[in-house]
Amino acid sequence: MEKRKLVIVGASAFAEIAREYFDVDTHYQVVAFAVEASYLTRNELHGLPVVAFEQLDALYPPQEHDVFVAAVYTQLNRLRTRLAGEAKGKGYRLASYVSPRAFVWRNVKLGEHVFIFEDNTVQPFVEIGDNVVLWSGNHIGHHSKLRDNLFVSSHVVISGFCDIGENSFLGVNAAIANNVTIGRDNWVGPGVTLMKNTEPDTLFKAAHAEPAKVPATRFFKVGQ
Template sequence: MTTPLLIVGAGEFADIAYEYFTYDSDYDVVGFAVEAAFREGDTHCGLPLIDLETVEDHFDPLEVKAHVAVTNTQLNRVRERLVGVMREKGYGLANYISSHAFVWRTAELGENVFIFENNVVQHGVKIGDGVVLWSGNHIGHQTEIGEFCFLSSHVVVSGYCKIGRRCFVGVNASFADNIEIGEDCFVGLATVVNKSFKEPGQLLTGHPAEPSRVSTYRYFKLKN
């Protein structure tokens, strides 16, 4: 028996989420929702496209679950905000875990998590709400991935690491054991993080990683 699912978003990630939920989960996608200012048309992927502001009038939160399929826009703040909106409206939040991912039984997952194919999530890992693990990452044992982080492809996170809330980690970045980085950090592609950077809002690049003089708050024009 399938569970009806509403996807929040109508961009590239929402299209991917529709494909993956439809063909590799026990959910049945029944519609899409976006904020009224961004809605273009009345359908998406052949399904109803509804204003987020009034979505509960069309899809009963007691019967339909939701998944916010938004990437790392505004350093993951948009996904975080929309998850909050759906919770306030009373929707339960669905996870997608690829049937081709390896998630060990002792791993703890939050809500609205999306884990693509070929991820390895080892013993004792904790993954917060709203985390996206794109394809092919390794998350080492007892590591903690903070809420609303976005890890792109082929990232290696060794054991006992702690990645703060809303961080973005680029393709092929790697972390040594026992590394901690603060919230709102941006780790560039192929960056090698071999020591901790606990201050929030750091933009890290290089081998080994070094912080930029410009914070992520300034770079992305965000309020910290």
């Protein structure tokens, strides 16, 4: 099968990773990266050109190229959402990636412009909206709904019948109990467990472990 050409918007670590996955696992061939002109500090990344996003349609016509926006959770996902919308407004089709090493049940509903890493488990009757990133190793429980513009980091557990509001971020090892609705614009820190519904625009900070008074070498009798 002839590969379709893809431009990745972004030049961060996520952009580098996305290039790897699209090139190896999909029918896409990444041909360039693009960033907004005010952030254009280099003209090449891994042997591919880096161009100004504002000139993208002139250099890489939408009739021949698709776009993926490799931005993380900046401004509660607003940056990724805005750039994806602008690319679509230029006439580009937005690409998605679903790892062949992820488990996605047959009746899962996927929106456009999603990126699902390896080792995700997405159970039956799940609905995933547009512009959603699932980093590696998450569990998305049956009948749950992940709304638009989300970033779910790694090893997050979303139990059954949950509803995750737009623009939210779920940190590493966060856990959401059954039948919980997370309001839009929520930031859920690493390791946070939520057992009941949340209000919109809420930040749940992670608890930082306090060091013990005894040094580690003394506790483990090092050097004795």
